[in-house]
Amino acid sequence: MFPNVGLLITAAVATSVVAIDSSCNTGPIQCCxxxxxxxxxxxxxxxxxxxxxxxxVHALVGVECTPITVIGAGSGASCSTTPVCCEKTFDTQLSLYQVVxxxxxPITI
Structure with missing residues (x-):
């Protein structure tokens, strides 16, 4: 019984990762x-x-963005503002995590 539970949990995690990755195929998900x-x-x-x-620029511009990690902990694991998928990102060099x-x-995570 327990090996099946582990398989179910692994499948659930893999499914959620695939869903997030498929929503942004041009680069890392950003929280802007x-x-x-x-x-x-x-x-x-x-x-x-x-x-x-x-x-x-042919679509929206993300301002003051930080990358969102798919699996992980800490501030990069969630987004309380606007999650987006951007074609390209640029570091402003003004602060550690300020990206354009x-x-x-916009995406839903």
């Missing part, structure tokens, strides 16, 4: 304090920090 349209003041300010032209994401899509 804000998402904005490329032409907004918030986005243009963030893009200027990482030398990305607004014309290079481009061509982002």
């Amino acid at each position: 304090n804000a998402i904005a349209t490329p032409s907004s003041a918030t986005a243009t300010n963030a893009l200027s920090l990482v030398d990305v032209a607004v014309s290079d 994401g481009i061509n982002c899509s």
Whole structure:
């Protein structure tokens, strides 16, 4: 009986990992304090920090993002603001975890 319980738990964890990974196939899932349209003041300010032209962005911009780990503990394991999947991310070099994401899509985790 106990070996079957272990198999069930392993299958449940593997299923949840696959579900999260399949929702973001362009890069790591990010937790952003804000998402904005490329032409907004918030986005243009963030893009200027990482030398990305607004014309290079075709979807939402993630601002002040941190990576979300799929399995793990600590602050990177959850998101209390906006989880997104971004095509590319840039480190602003202003603080340890301040990242700007481009061509982002909101996701549910």
